[in-house]
Amino acid sequence: MTELFVKFRSNNLGEANISFKIGDIGYTGGKTEYLGNGDFLITISPIMQNSSSIEIATVLIHEISHAYLGKRYFLFNASFRELYQKYINENGLGNYSHDIMNDYFVDRMARVLQEFNPSVFGVLDDYKLLSAQKLFEMNDDKKEELARLKKNAKEIDQTCNEN
Ligand SMILES: [Zn+2]
Structure with missing residues:
Protein backbone atom coordinates (compact mmCIF):
# COMPACT_ATOMS: atom_id res chain seq x y z
CA MET A 1 0.00 0.00 0.00
CA GLU A 33 -12.56 9.62 -10.02
CA TYR A 34 -10.06 11.54 -12.06
CA LEU A 35 -10.84 15.23 -11.64
CA GLY A 36 -8.25 16.44 -14.14
CA ASN A 37 -4.98 18.29 -13.53
CA GLY A 38 -3.51 15.21 -11.87
CA ASP A 39 -6.11 15.17 -9.10
CA PHE A 40 -7.72 11.89 -8.09
CA LEU A 41 -10.57 11.67 -5.61
CA ILE A 42 -11.39 8.50 -3.71
CA THR A 43 -14.80 8.45 -2.08
CA ILE A 44 -15.53 5.86 0.58
CA SER A 45 -19.16 5.08 1.29
CA PRO A 46 -20.58 5.42 4.80
CA ILE A 47 -22.00 1.89 4.33
CA MET A 48 -18.44 0.67 4.98
CA GLN A 49 -19.01 1.48 8.67
CA ASN A 50 -20.78 -1.84 8.90
CA SER A 51 -17.86 -3.78 7.43
CA SER A 52 -14.91 -5.45 9.10
CA SER A 53 -11.59 -3.60 9.16
CA ILE A 54 -10.05 -6.05 6.67
CA GLU A 55 -12.92 -5.32 4.25
CA ILE A 56 -12.34 -1.59 4.61
CA ALA A 57 -8.63 -2.15 3.94
CA THR A 58 -9.64 -4.18 0.85
CA VAL A 59 -11.74 -1.31 -0.50
CA LEU A 60 -8.95 1.20 0.19
CA ILE A 61 -6.32 -0.80 -1.65
CA HIS A 62 -8.74 -1.51 -4.51
CA GLU A 63 -9.44 2.20 -4.98
CA ILE A 64 -5.80 3.23 -4.59
CA SER A 65 -4.98 0.70 -7.31
CA HIS A 66 -7.56 2.40 -9.55
CA ALA A 67 -5.92 5.76 -8.88
CA TYR A 68 -2.49 4.30 -9.58
CA LEU A 69 -3.62 2.85 -12.90
CA GLY A 70 -5.50 6.08 -13.65
CA LYS A 71 -2.31 8.00 -13.05
CA ARG A 72 -0.44 5.74 -15.47
CA TYR A 73 -3.18 6.20 -18.02
CA PHE A 74 -3.81 9.92 -17.81
CA LEU A 75 -0.40 11.30 -16.92
CA PHE A 76 2.10 9.23 -18.86
CA ASN A 77 3.15 9.43 -22.46
CA ALA A 78 1.21 8.28 -25.51
CA SER A 79 2.80 4.84 -25.88
CA PHE A 80 1.49 3.84 -22.45
CA ARG A 81 -1.90 5.01 -23.52
CA GLU A 82 -1.77 2.89 -26.66
CA LEU A 83 -0.77 -0.18 -24.67
CA TYR A 84 -3.58 0.39 -22.25
CA GLN A 85 -6.12 0.66 -25.03
CA LYS A 86 -5.77 -3.07 -25.50
CA TYR A 87 -7.12 -3.63 -22.03
CA ILE A 88 -9.32 -0.72 -21.49
CA ASN A 89 -12.88 0.00 -22.24
CA GLU A 90 -13.15 3.74 -22.15
CA ASN A 91 -16.44 3.79 -20.25
CA GLY A 92 -15.03 5.00 -17.01
CA LEU A 93 -12.27 4.90 -14.49
CA GLY A 94 -14.31 2.46 -12.43
CA ASN A 95 -14.29 -0.27 -15.06
CA TYR A 96 -11.22 -0.24 -17.15
CA SER A 97 -8.62 -1.31 -14.68
CA HIS A 98 -10.29 -4.40 -13.22
CA ASP A 99 -8.72 -6.73 -15.78
CA ILE A 100 -5.29 -5.31 -15.13
CA MET A 101 -5.82 -5.52 -11.40
CA ASN A 102 -6.94 -9.11 -11.74
CA ASP A 103 -3.95 -10.02 -13.90
CA TYR A 104 -1.23 -8.17 -12.01
CA PHE A 105 -2.38 -6.85 -8.64
CA VAL A 106 -4.34 -9.56 -6.84
CA ASP A 107 -1.32 -11.32 -5.33
CA ARG A 108 0.15 -8.06 -4.13
CA MET A 109 -3.16 -6.82 -2.77
CA ALA A 110 -3.61 -10.10 -0.92
CA ARG A 111 -0.14 -9.88 0.62
CA VAL A 112 -0.79 -6.31 1.74
CA LEU A 113 -4.02 -7.39 3.42
CA GLN A 114 -2.32 -10.36 5.05
CA GLU A 115 0.37 -8.01 6.39
CA PHE A 116 -2.33 -5.61 7.58
CA ASN A 117 -3.90 -8.36 9.64
CA PRO A 118 -2.43 -11.86 9.39
CA SER A 119 -4.83 -13.33 11.95
CA VAL A 120 -8.14 -12.85 10.10
CA PHE A 121 -7.73 -15.72 7.65
CA GLY A 122 -5.63 -18.85 7.74
CA VAL A 123 -4.25 -18.88 4.21
CA LEU A 124 -3.16 -16.41 1.53
CA ASP A 125 -5.84 -17.77 -0.82
CA ASP A 126 -8.52 -16.33 1.45
CA TYR A 127 -6.94 -12.89 1.23
CA LYS A 128 -6.73 -13.37 -2.54
CA LEU A 129 -10.43 -14.10 -2.78
CA LEU A 130 -11.20 -10.94 -0.81
CA SER A 131 -8.88 -8.93 -3.09
CA ALA A 132 -10.49 -10.40 -6.20
CA GLN A 133 -14.00 -9.20 -5.42
CA LYS A 134 -15.40 -6.87 -8.09
CA LEU A 135 -12.57 -7.76 -10.48
CA PHE A 136 -14.53 -10.51 -12.20
CA GLU A 137 -17.91 -12.18 -11.99
CA MET A 138 -17.59 -14.94 -9.38
CA ASN A 139 -19.43 -18.23 -9.61
CA ASP A 140 -21.84 -19.19 -6.83
CA ASP A 141 -19.26 -21.27 -4.97
CA LYS A 142 -16.83 -18.39 -4.83
CA LYS A 143 -19.58 -15.95 -3.85
CA GLU A 144 -20.57 -18.23 -0.98
CA GLU A 145 -16.95 -18.63 0.10
CA LEU A 146 -16.47 -14.86 -0.01
CA ALA A 147 -19.60 -14.26 2.07
CA ARG A 148 -18.33 -16.78 4.63
CA LEU A 149 -14.93 -15.05 4.80
CA LYS A 150 -16.55 -11.64 5.30
CA LYS A 151 -18.76 -13.01 8.04
CA ASN A 152 -15.73 -14.53 9.80
CA ALA A 153 -13.81 -11.25 9.51
CA LYS A 154 -16.69 -9.39 11.11
CA GLU A 155 -16.87 -11.84 13.98
CA ILE A 156 -13.14 -11.51 14.54
CA ASP A 157 -13.47 -7.70 14.64
CA GLN A 158 -16.22 -7.99 17.23
CA THR A 159 -14.13 -10.31 19.37
CA CYS A 160 -11.29 -7.77 19.21
CA ASN A 161 -13.60 -4.91 20.22
CA GLU A 162 -14.88 -6.80 23.22
CA ASN A 163 -11.39 -7.52 24.56
ZN1 LIG B 1 -13.01 -1.17 -8.98
Missing part, protein backbone atom coordinates in the same frame (compact mmCIF):
# COMPACT_ATOMS: atom_id res chain seq x y z
CA THR A 2 2.88 2.33 0.84
CA GLU A 3 4.42 1.58 -2.55
CA LEU A 4 1.22 2.67 -4.24
CA PHE A 5 1.01 5.80 -2.09
CA VAL A 6 4.59 6.72 -3.03
CA LYS A 7 3.31 7.26 -6.58
CA PHE A 8 1.33 10.21 -5.22
CA ARG A 9 3.90 11.79 -2.91
CA SER A 10 5.06 15.38 -3.44
CA ASN A 11 6.95 16.04 -6.68
CA ASN A 12 5.86 12.71 -8.15
CA LEU A 13 6.12 12.22 -11.89
CA GLY A 14 2.98 13.78 -13.34
CA GLU A 15 2.31 15.83 -10.17
CA ALA A 16 -0.60 13.58 -9.23
CA ASN A 17 -2.62 14.14 -6.08
CA ILE A 18 -4.88 11.78 -4.25
CA SER A 19 -7.64 12.91 -1.86
CA PHE A 20 -10.09 10.91 0.20
CA LYS A 21 -13.57 11.74 1.36
CA ILE A 22 -16.53 9.93 2.83
CA GLY A 23 -19.67 10.40 0.81
CA ASP A 24 -22.83 8.78 -0.46
CA ILE A 25 -22.07 6.69 -3.56
CA GLY A 26 -24.92 4.22 -3.29
CA TYR A 27 -24.30 0.56 -2.62
CA THR A 28 -20.69 0.47 -3.66
CA GLY A 29 -17.93 0.61 -1.06
CA GLY A 30 -15.59 2.98 -2.85
CA LYS A 31 -15.20 5.02 -6.00
CA THR A 32 -12.24 6.63 -7.72
Whole structure:
Protein backbone atom coordinates (compact mmCIF):
# COMPACT_ATOMS: atom_id res chain seq x y z
CA MET A 1 0.00 0.00 0.00
CA THR A 2 2.88 2.33 0.84
CA GLU A 3 4.42 1.58 -2.55
CA LEU A 4 1.22 2.67 -4.24
CA PHE A 5 1.01 5.80 -2.09
CA VAL A 6 4.59 6.72 -3.03
CA LYS A 7 3.31 7.26 -6.58
CA PHE A 8 1.33 10.21 -5.22
CA ARG A 9 3.90 11.79 -2.91
CA SER A 10 5.06 15.38 -3.44
CA ASN A 11 6.95 16.04 -6.68
CA ASN A 12 5.86 12.71 -8.15
CA LEU A 13 6.12 12.22 -11.89
CA GLY A 14 2.98 13.78 -13.34
CA GLU A 15 2.31 15.83 -10.17
CA ALA A 16 -0.60 13.58 -9.23
CA ASN A 17 -2.62 14.14 -6.08
CA ILE A 18 -4.88 11.78 -4.25
CA SER A 19 -7.64 12.91 -1.86
CA PHE A 20 -10.09 10.91 0.20
CA LYS A 21 -13.57 11.74 1.36
CA ILE A 22 -16.53 9.93 2.83
CA GLY A 23 -19.67 10.40 0.81
CA ASP A 24 -22.83 8.78 -0.46
CA ILE A 25 -22.07 6.69 -3.56
CA GLY A 26 -24.92 4.22 -3.29
CA TYR A 27 -24.30 0.56 -2.62
CA THR A 28 -20.69 0.47 -3.66
CA GLY A 29 -17.93 0.61 -1.06
CA GLY A 30 -15.59 2.98 -2.85
CA LYS A 31 -15.20 5.02 -6.00
CA THR A 32 -12.24 6.63 -7.72
CA GLU A 33 -12.56 9.62 -10.02
CA TYR A 34 -10.06 11.54 -12.06
CA LEU A 35 -10.84 15.23 -11.64
CA GLY A 36 -8.25 16.44 -14.14
CA ASN A 37 -4.98 18.29 -13.53
CA GLY A 38 -3.51 15.21 -11.87
CA ASP A 39 -6.11 15.17 -9.10
CA PHE A 40 -7.72 11.89 -8.09
CA LEU A 41 -10.57 11.67 -5.61
CA ILE A 42 -11.39 8.50 -3.71
CA THR A 43 -14.80 8.45 -2.08
CA ILE A 44 -15.53 5.86 0.58
CA SER A 45 -19.16 5.08 1.29
CA PRO A 46 -20.58 5.42 4.80
CA ILE A 47 -22.00 1.89 4.33
CA MET A 48 -18.44 0.67 4.98
CA GLN A 49 -19.01 1.48 8.67
CA ASN A 50 -20.78 -1.84 8.90
CA SER A 51 -17.86 -3.78 7.43
CA SER A 52 -14.91 -5.45 9.10
CA SER A 53 -11.59 -3.60 9.16
CA ILE A 54 -10.05 -6.05 6.67
CA GLU A 55 -12.92 -5.32 4.25
CA ILE A 56 -12.34 -1.59 4.61
CA ALA A 57 -8.63 -2.15 3.94
CA THR A 58 -9.64 -4.18 0.85
CA VAL A 59 -11.74 -1.31 -0.50
CA LEU A 60 -8.95 1.20 0.19
CA ILE A 61 -6.32 -0.80 -1.65
CA HIS A 62 -8.74 -1.51 -4.51
CA GLU A 63 -9.44 2.20 -4.98
CA ILE A 64 -5.80 3.23 -4.59
CA SER A 65 -4.98 0.70 -7.31
CA HIS A 66 -7.56 2.40 -9.55
CA ALA A 67 -5.92 5.76 -8.88
CA TYR A 68 -2.49 4.30 -9.58
CA LEU A 69 -3.62 2.85 -12.90
CA GLY A 70 -5.50 6.08 -13.65
CA LYS A 71 -2.31 8.00 -13.05
CA ARG A 72 -0.44 5.74 -15.47
CA TYR A 73 -3.18 6.20 -18.02
CA PHE A 74 -3.81 9.92 -17.81
CA LEU A 75 -0.40 11.30 -16.92
CA PHE A 76 2.10 9.23 -18.86
CA ASN A 77 3.15 9.43 -22.46
CA ALA A 78 1.21 8.28 -25.51
CA SER A 79 2.80 4.84 -25.88
CA PHE A 80 1.49 3.84 -22.45
CA ARG A 81 -1.90 5.01 -23.52
CA GLU A 82 -1.77 2.89 -26.66
CA LEU A 83 -0.77 -0.18 -24.67
CA TYR A 84 -3.58 0.39 -22.25
CA GLN A 85 -6.12 0.66 -25.03
CA LYS A 86 -5.77 -3.07 -25.50
CA TYR A 87 -7.12 -3.63 -22.03
CA ILE A 88 -9.32 -0.72 -21.49
CA ASN A 89 -12.88 0.00 -22.24
CA GLU A 90 -13.15 3.74 -22.15
CA ASN A 91 -16.44 3.79 -20.25
CA GLY A 92 -15.03 5.00 -17.01
CA LEU A 93 -12.27 4.90 -14.49
CA GLY A 94 -14.31 2.46 -12.43
CA ASN A 95 -14.29 -0.27 -15.06
CA TYR A 96 -11.22 -0.24 -17.15
CA SER A 97 -8.62 -1.31 -14.68
CA HIS A 98 -10.29 -4.40 -13.22
CA ASP A 99 -8.72 -6.73 -15.78
CA ILE A 100 -5.29 -5.31 -15.13
CA MET A 101 -5.82 -5.52 -11.40
CA ASN A 102 -6.94 -9.11 -11.74
CA ASP A 103 -3.95 -10.02 -13.90
CA TYR A 104 -1.23 -8.17 -12.01
CA PHE A 105 -2.38 -6.85 -8.64
CA VAL A 106 -4.34 -9.56 -6.84
CA ASP A 107 -1.32 -11.32 -5.33
CA ARG A 108 0.15 -8.06 -4.13
CA MET A 109 -3.16 -6.82 -2.77
CA ALA A 110 -3.61 -10.10 -0.92
CA ARG A 111 -0.14 -9.88 0.62
CA VAL A 112 -0.79 -6.31 1.74
CA LEU A 113 -4.02 -7.39 3.42
CA GLN A 114 -2.32 -10.36 5.05
CA GLU A 115 0.37 -8.01 6.39
CA PHE A 116 -2.33 -5.61 7.58
CA ASN A 117 -3.90 -8.36 9.64
CA PRO A 118 -2.43 -11.86 9.39
CA SER A 119 -4.83 -13.33 11.95
CA VAL A 120 -8.14 -12.85 10.10
CA PHE A 121 -7.73 -15.72 7.65
CA GLY A 122 -5.63 -18.85 7.74
CA VAL A 123 -4.25 -18.88 4.21
CA LEU A 124 -3.16 -16.41 1.53
CA ASP A 125 -5.84 -17.77 -0.82
CA ASP A 126 -8.52 -16.33 1.45
CA TYR A 127 -6.94 -12.89 1.23
CA LYS A 128 -6.73 -13.37 -2.54
CA LEU A 129 -10.43 -14.10 -2.78
CA LEU A 130 -11.20 -10.94 -0.81
CA SER A 131 -8.88 -8.93 -3.09
CA ALA A 132 -10.49 -10.40 -6.20
CA GLN A 133 -14.00 -9.20 -5.42
CA LYS A 134 -15.40 -6.87 -8.09
CA LEU A 135 -12.57 -7.76 -10.48
CA PHE A 136 -14.53 -10.51 -12.20
CA GLU A 137 -17.91 -12.18 -11.99
CA MET A 138 -17.59 -14.94 -9.38
CA ASN A 139 -19.43 -18.23 -9.61
CA ASP A 140 -21.84 -19.19 -6.83
CA ASP A 141 -19.26 -21.27 -4.97
CA LYS A 142 -16.83 -18.39 -4.83
CA LYS A 143 -19.58 -15.95 -3.85
CA GLU A 144 -20.57 -18.23 -0.98
CA GLU A 145 -16.95 -18.63 0.10
CA LEU A 146 -16.47 -14.86 -0.01
CA ALA A 147 -19.60 -14.26 2.07
CA ARG A 148 -18.33 -16.78 4.63
CA LEU A 149 -14.93 -15.05 4.80
CA LYS A 150 -16.55 -11.64 5.30
CA LYS A 151 -18.76 -13.01 8.04
CA ASN A 152 -15.73 -14.53 9.80
CA ALA A 153 -13.81 -11.25 9.51
CA LYS A 154 -16.69 -9.39 11.11
CA GLU A 155 -16.87 -11.84 13.98
CA ILE A 156 -13.14 -11.51 14.54
CA ASP A 157 -13.47 -7.70 14.64
CA GLN A 158 -16.22 -7.99 17.23
CA THR A 159 -14.13 -10.31 19.37
CA CYS A 160 -11.29 -7.77 19.21
CA ASN A 161 -13.60 -4.91 20.22
CA GLU A 162 -14.88 -6.80 23.22
CA ASN A 163 -11.39 -7.52 24.56
ZN1 LIG B 1 -13.01 -1.17 -8.98
